Amino acid sequence: MIRALALLLACQLSGEILARALSLPIPGPVIGLALLAVGVLLHARATGADPSRIESTELGRTAGALLGSLGLLFVPAGVGVVQQLPVVGAYGLALAAALVGSTVLTLIVTVYVFLLVKKLTGKAQAGGDNP
Amino acid sequence: MSNPFAIWVYLSTSPLLWLTLTLVVWLFADFVSRAANRNPIVNPVLISIAAMGAILVASGAPYQQYFEGAQFVHFLLGPATVAIAVPLVRHRALVRANLLPMAAALVAGAIVACVSAVAIAAAFGAPRQVLVSLAPKSVTAGIAMAVSENLGGAPALTAVLVITTGILGAVIVTPLMNALRIKDYAARGFAVGLTSHGIGTARAFTVDEVAGTFAGIAMGLNGLATSLIVPLAMQWL
Numbered sequence: 001m002i003r004a005l006a007l008l009l010a011c012q013l014s015g016e017i018l019a020r021a022l023s024l025p026i027p028g029p030v031i032g033l034a035l036l037a038v039g040v041l042l043h044a045r046a047t048g049a050d051p052s053r054i055e056s057t058e059l060g061r062t063a064g065a066l067l068g069s070l071g072l073l074f075v076p077a078g079v080g081v082v083q084q085l086p087v088v089g090a091y092g093l094a095l096a097a098a099l100v101g102s103t104v105l106t107l108i109v110t111v112y113v114f115l116l117v118k119k120l121t122g123k124a125q126a127g128g129d130n131p
Numbered sequence: 132m133s134n135p136f137a138i139w140v141y142l143s144t145s146p147l148l149w150l151t152l153t154l155v156v157w158l159f160a161d162f163v164s165r166a167a168n169r170n171p172i173v174n175p176v177l178i179s180i181a182a183m184g185a186i187l188v189a190s191g192a193p194y195q196q197y198f199e200g201a202q203f204v205h206f207l208l209g210p211a212t213v214a215i216a217v218p219l220v221r222h223r224a225l226v227r228a229n230l231l232p233m234a235a236a237l238v239a240g241a242i243v244a245c246v247s248a249v250a251i252a253a254a255f256g257a258p259r260q261v262l263v264s265l266a267p268k269s270v271t272a273g274i275a276m277a278v279s280e281n282l283g284g285a286p287a288l289t290a291v292l293v294i295t296t297g298i299l300g301a302v303i304v305t306p307l308m309n310a311l312r313i314k315d316y317a318a319r320g321f322a323v324g325l326t327s328h329g330i331g332t333a334r335a336f337t338v339d340e341v342a343g344t345f346a347g348i349a350m351g352l353n354g355l356a357t358s359l360i361v362p363l364a365m366q367w368l
Contacts, residue, residue: 008210015213025358027273029212030351036216041223051220063214066207067343070333071176072157073208074297076201077272078180079187080194081294084287094255098265099292102248103299103326104307106269110240110322110349111313118232118318 004062011036143192149200156182169337171305176330177298208329215332215347222344229317233348236318240325240349241356244269245364263365264288268296270357271328271350278361293328300327301334316342324349 014035016028024031040059044051054060088095142148160178167173187197198205219226226233245266252265264284267275272293279289304323313319316339323331324346332350336343 005210008213011213011216012209025274026351026355027212027271029209030354032209032213033216033219033347033351036213037219037223040216040220051223054217054220060217063217066211066214067218067336069157069161070211070329070336071161071174072154072179073204073211074176074294074330074333075153075157075179075183076198076205077290078176078294079183079197079201081291082180082184083187083194084291087285087288087291091252091255091257091261094252094257095261095265095292097255098248098252098257099268099296099299101251102244102268103296103303105247106240106244106326107300107304107307107322108311109243110236110325111308111311111318113239114229114232114236114318114321115313115315117235118229118315121231 001058001062004059007059008032008036008062008066011039143190144196144199146200146203149192149197150203151200152186153179153183153201153204156186164337171302171334174298174302174334176301176333180294212329212347212351215344215351218340218344219348222341225317225341226344226348229345232318233321233345233352236321237325237349237352237356240322241269241353241360242364244326244353245357245361249364260284261288265292266361266365267357268292269326269328270354274354274358278358282362282365294330297327297330300331304331304334305338317345320345321349325353328353 011032012029013032015030015032018024018031019026019028040054041051043049055064157175157179160175160182163178164170164173164175183197187194248265248268249262252262257265260283263282264279264286266282266284267278267289269275270278270293272290275289275293276286278284280286300323304319304327308319308322320332320335320339320342323335323342327334328350332343332346335346
């Protein structure tokens with residue numbers, strides 16, 4: 001677990017450094033995600049390992065544990081935000097309408113554009129169609 | 132027996148109490164969510180935030196003191212984001228097959244997320260500063276607050292709107308997609324990650340690993356898209 005954590009942190013650290021050095025508008029951890037994915041695939045190619053079996057590696061188990069409780073990690077920031085609720089002030093109704101309306105609309109537009117383009121390009125595999 | 136007040140003074144100022152409480156409250160919320168068969172209304176993030184917030188109000192402990200302990204949990208957001216590389220590698224063939232749908236959905240979704248929210252709030256008469264604070268509400272708090280501040284918004288208000296959008300999307304996505312009879316978990320996950328960043332992604336991972344993977348990708352891509360689109364859209368305001 002410590003080796004896997006060290007690897008995750010090293011990727012995040014490299015991402016943070018790259019984001020600042022190149023003033024990229026992408027958060028360091030997202031760059032770290034890309035670095036780790038590329039690194040895992042290169043490592044698999046070099047060693048002949050099957051990257052699809054990554055779940056059963058030390059990294060796979062640690063990642064699974066973190067992602068399995070991803071919601072927990074938003075609690076500390078969320079508690080701080082609740083205390084800021086009064087900043088909503090006089091525009092509570094406008095903001096509530098905007099958030100509910102926009103959330104529903106964004107979900108619908110995104111999912112239908114995704115499905116439409118998938119249908120048009122036709123090449124996409126059926127693997128995402130879980131019954 | 133030692134003075135209970137002295138014990139409380141020690142506990143309330145030590146990171147140990149607040150870290151332990153954060154984990155225990157989460158375990159309780161997760162238990163309730165499981166007991167409700169992962170019903171989306173019973174969102175464990177929302178329950179934990181409400182319960183922890185109530186404990187803070189009842190005990191009178193300031194947020195800064197709470198965060199001294201809770202920061203260890205908060206810190207794991209970074210490595211957890213990097214960890215999305217693991218399901219990404221596992222489902223890489225599916226991701227590669229869906230590159231075009233993702234690109235199109237990203238552009239459409241990022242524009243709708245920003246423009247629809249601003250248009251609705253403007254129709255209710257919200258002033259420009261509130262609209263600017265609202266525009267980046269679908270992306271991670273860090274990016275959204277920076278975008279809002281650069282354009283003259285109020286970062287504290289943006290943070291509230293970001294977290295609320297996260298929870299709303301996580302609660303709405305499952306019943307909405309079921310009502311629309313959409314069974315493609317890649318598309319469902321992408322939509323909730325784009326709309327509701329990490330909190331939507333957390334929900335997606337509890338439903339389906341493919342959905343979680345695509346939600347994670349959408350969250351990362353929309354962080355970039357929104358930081359480019361919002362400044363452009365705000366020029367018309």
